[in-house]
Amino acid sequence: MKIGSIKVHTPQTVVLVAGLLACAPLCRTNDDLALLAFFNEVPLPLAPVRAALLKAYFPEYSKARERKGEALQKIPAEHRGQEGRWYDCAEAAAFVDMENRTAVQQMRDNLRRRHDLATASRAELDQRVCGVLIWLNAPALPTDDSVFMADLRAAMAFADPPEQSRAAWLLAAHCHSEQLAERTETSGMERLEAFLAVSDEELQFLREQVRESLDAMWHMASEGRCRRFDVGSVSTARMAGRMLVEWTTARRAHPPGSRPAQVLVDSLRSLWSLCSTDSVGEGRAAFQRRVEPRR
Secondary structure, three states, X not given: XXXXXXXXXXXXXXXXXXXXXXXXXXXXXXXXXHHHHHXXXXXXXXHHHHHHHHHHXXXXXXXXXXXXXXXXXXXXXXXXXXXXXXXXXXXXXXXXXXXXXXXXXXXXXXXXXXXXXXXXXXXXXXXXXXXXXXXXXXXXXXXXXXXXXHHHHHHHOOOOOHHHOHHHHHHHHXXXXXHHOOOOOOOHHHHHHHHHOOOHHHHXXXXXXXXXXXXXXXXXXXXXXXXXXXXXXXXXXXXXXXXXXXXXXHHHHOOOOOOHHHHHHHHHHHHHHHHHOXXXXXXXXXXXXXXXXXX
């Protein structure tokens, strides 16, 4: 605006320009700049942010569906449908989850600590890890299956030091959170419509929920050394963007008012409770105190 012959910029414009200048050197495209600025609370117009969020999410969503489809095709024809389509889908999802090397390595190492698996081959341990992941991707855990529950308890190793299992816990908690929710199949078009229905005000609220979730995961993963996750790169901004778009659909499967960070924590506590059933050990409060990241 002008005051007489002097052009004066509003404080919001100054903050916008300063924020964009700080983010721009890290970005190669306008979409990346919009995402990085948005998650660092630069007050930019939301139209380019929405476009960038769509471009960050839907290509990866399509790739993930293709990978699961390819995994489904790898299931021998004579085995498909024997346990129902839900089992085939869970098996395909588990094959994809096996690509999470850190989590799988932790689960494998935890299983090997079990006395009867101390000399097991890598192939046998991987088969057991895959079996755990199949049921974590199923509609519900077979809690009456003593063999599976023994493998789940060993793979999670809740009684052991948290640092040796955090990646495994996060993967398992993410899968189990879907079992605790109201499971529904959604198409890409339905996800797009859910995102487009989000208002500008709600979009900023969702940003805070995603930041809260990232902070919680980072605080846990860093053993309490870091309390806030720094969305300071293009890759982390894209990841945060994909989480935001995913949550616009996923939240519908949870009770109203649910927050992604709390959903993750509740899922982990549920897993601990299931793994602690019929066993002698610490109580819920003691477990929570022990695994709470050190401040």
